[in-house]
Amino acid sequence: MSRFNDSQPIFLQIANMIEDDILNGTYSEEDQIISMAQFSSIFQVNPATIVKGIAVLVNDGILYKKRGLGMYVATGAKKMIKDKRRQRFSNELVLKLLEEADKLELTAEDVIEMIKQQKRS
Structure with a gap:
């Protein structure tokens, strides 16, 4: 059974799932999130879809990249998500x-x- 529905594009659903993980404390500010390859494997989704979902969060200032290390939750991300929602x-x-x-x-x-x-x- 798929975790995704037809209500919105999968990449946006992935971005929302990551936001949910930040809101519920799975990820704290300055925590590293799992890799795009891990996301792709877990969700059985094309890596390009994961990249697109992550890019939404980077553009919103919720995630940022540490060169060579991966993606991290930005300081203030939880507040930004709450304000947006x-x-x-x-x-x-x-x-x-x-x-x-x-x-x-x-x-x-x-x-x-x-x-x-x-x-x-």
Whole structure:
């Protein structure tokens, strides 16, 4: 069974998995991540796909390369990931939630109460 889905390109899913590993403490700031060959072997994905996913994180400043040693988690990476995901959460999920709430004539208080009920259950 594949770890990947069709919701987004595999290289982005790989980048998200690495971000998740940083957020959950698998990798700390300044830790070396596993090699691209190891990623390729673990995920059974073409190495070029791994390189593309890693490049996204390098471009975002989350990972950096130590010449001849490999890829490392940047200082402040966890905060950068949280900030990026909070912004995406607000722009994508919360905005859609509020648009749907408006269609259903729900108040902000109604939505907050629904969230509280879901959190409890």
